Amino acid sequence: MPRRILVIGAGKSAAYLLHYLLEQAQAEDLEVEIADKTVDHLPETIARHERCRVRSLDISDEQARRAAVKEARLVISMLPPSLHLEVAKDCLAFGKNLVTASYISEGMRALDQEVRDKGLVFMNEIGLDPGIDHMSAMQVIDRIKARGGKMLLFESFTGGLLAPESDNNLWNYKFTWNPRNVVLAGQGGAAKFIQEGTYKYIPYHKLFRRTEFLEIQGYGTFEAYANRDSLSYRLAYGLENALTLYRGTMRRVGFSRAWNIFVQLGMTDDSYRIANSKGMSYREFVNLFLPYSPTDSVELKLRHYLKIDQDDIIWGKLLELKLFDANRKIQTPNASPAQVLQEILEASWMLSPEDRDMIVMYHKFGYLLDGKKYQLDSNMVVVGENQRLTAMAKTVGLPVAMGALLILNQQVKKPGVQIPIQAEIYEPVLKTLAENGIAFREYEVPYLGYNPDSVAS
């Protein structure tokens, strides 16, 4: 009887995951069962594969969910993060291993002792970011430490962007993932990091004005804004003594400065509802955030309020979104400003069928070895095939699939609720990813850190 892997939730991000598992199914003696509310959207190559079964499953139907989990050898949950926990409890009840690409929630973490006691592996954060970032960082950090190096600096940046040939709007950006997450990015508290031993805090309303620049050979210049908490993996990565820890999100240069317009206006606020949003024009929406005037135009009020010069490229970006259009109407009733903004952006930033996305990741490692400072930079670029087969789906789905196989084959043995920072998982996954075109390039560069000797005060 083949070994059954249950994949719960088969959305956009599951295409590569399912392809990879089915490709290995014969050799690895697998059966892949896909369980989702609706399974009609699955391509025939998957749904009709002889090693594939599909099951219509309502995740809130406890009995059906438990029955599906019980019959599997291992469970992959590709559900929205808030829904993992119920599945995890089922896995615990029936003694099944679990793999997710999501951040470990409080509830998930609380299961750790029970998971260990049963000798199970609940592997989380094994997608792209979090996922490939953990694995690629730990591989280098462990290598530096093994050589006797002492980590001084770690910076890590990831971006879900567009391949150059599809990078054809003024924002250099389209939605390749959950639009709502993009609109709300950075909210919920100040960004926290440490530079040269000094803690630094950036409030949300300044986040998009404190960007750093990054070069990726062959792909030009990018910018990055700080993630909310760069210190969260300090212990897990063994970087307690590093002087600089910074994690950020990459965009093409100029995106953040323009995005800041929305932040400053208050358009990314998700905390209250606009009662009369449905039927409101884009122009009226903008005017909600500007002072009243009986005479002055929305345009001039906005330019003056945020000091936007007449020839500033930001203006073109706002026009591209039709932001001042009095005829375009908002559809969402009783929407928060963030929901309205998302609706406006979705009208402009959707991938067309042939658009190709691009994932970029960039790490900087600074370290001390034999009394000398060194720096190693590494980066990864992955380009998607089209609107459906995105680099995002590939880089999220493949490590999940590879991690699941390693766990199924007991090559990953450490039990517990965990993330992929052990060599037993990152070494084989990174090797197999590289065979599938997801590889890092490394560059030895002069140590710069944040305190280059060459700068005089």
Next chain:
Amino acid sequence: MPRRILVIGAGKSAAYLLHYLLEQAQAEDLEVEIADKTVDHLPETIARHERCRVRSLDISDEQARRAAVKEARLVISMLPPSLHLEVAKDCLAFGKNLVTASYISEGMRALDQEVRDKGLVFMNEIGLDPGIDHMSAMQVIDRIKARGGKMLLFESFTGGLLAPESDNNLWNYKFTWNPRNVVLAGQGGAAKFIQEGTYKYIPYHKLFRRTEFLEIQGYGTFEAYANRDSLSYRLAYGLENALTLYRGTMRRVGFSRAWNIFVQLGMTDDSYRIANSKGMSYREFVNLFLPYSPTDSVELKLRHYLKIDQDDIIWGKLLELKLFDANRKIQTPNASPAQVLQEILEASWMLSPEDRDMIVMYHKFGYLLDGKKYQLDSNMVVVGENQRLTAMAKTVGLPVAMGALLILNQQVKKPGVQIPIQAEIYEPVLKTLAENGIAFREYEVPYLGYNPDSVAS
């Protein structure tokens, strides 16, 4: 047996309240019982007054609290807002009327039906703001409506500031009330109001850059920033059809532009703790919010970050607070940025013994009468005596005392959890306030609203 009024909580704001009640005690046959954790701070003129009793009371001691409430005819709670509810429940249990100067909380509002059923009066928001603002506004609104006028516009502004002779720092500001409330002012959601029929929203980080100017005859120019929710009294005031509703907080001109520096830096954030705050210098604190540099000074980084010109008066305001001092140390351990900022400001903004504070209030009423538009402006200025006998304590305490007497004498009859918007309370209170030097001046002015005909587009 004299009629006992129980005053729970006898802090800074209670001086005028107690004086007033004791002044009336003989004529009104009152006994004033003061209950507080410690009562040592009471001046002898109060504590030894023949009509005064003091009782040491721990508010969390339910039995003692209930005993005190039971023996009174009416209860005045001057406790922090979060503590009113327990007292309110005691009042309900023993059938006592209650007076507070605080906003009606959800919990308090939930008692309304029971309070009505028992024929009790729980009068809240009868201090300064809220309090005198409600009463003085409703008196004019009711008068306009009685004449057949239709309200078009209502704007209301209050400020706790300094008398001109004590207005001797660059901020034109000192703490005359709870410093924490000043530091956190405006947080917790976007400001919402309506201008000429259009809803307007201001996010916190823009609040202090969207001020309005106001003139008060004899006192010069003031500025005002919007309160969080100007729409909350729309129904209570009967202003459902008014095109403009705006409530704001008054400061001297220039305060908000300088305060905005703290907001922009993130220093007013109360949502996280700085682990190493104790012993940190003021200068290091500022540097937490600025980019790292091995060479550039905190001063230049701040000037550049927030674009502060060399000759901008804002800079003098920051220097006056010793913000860049490397020798002044923060005392509070594990403090939020807001707590540190409060500590820094308290070192600079405390009233000296002879300092006099000043309360200003300003209303604008726009209305339509017989097809014509009119505007009535009214304002009130009250100057304090010294650090202890402040205009703040007077304007908060006196209406509470007067309201309590009216309720005790059954001149206010409407039962329920309420605010002072009925003529039966605002007429006698405003009259008695005027006899005590708290009076409004009214000015008929040309109707301007926000859409003056004289401005052409």
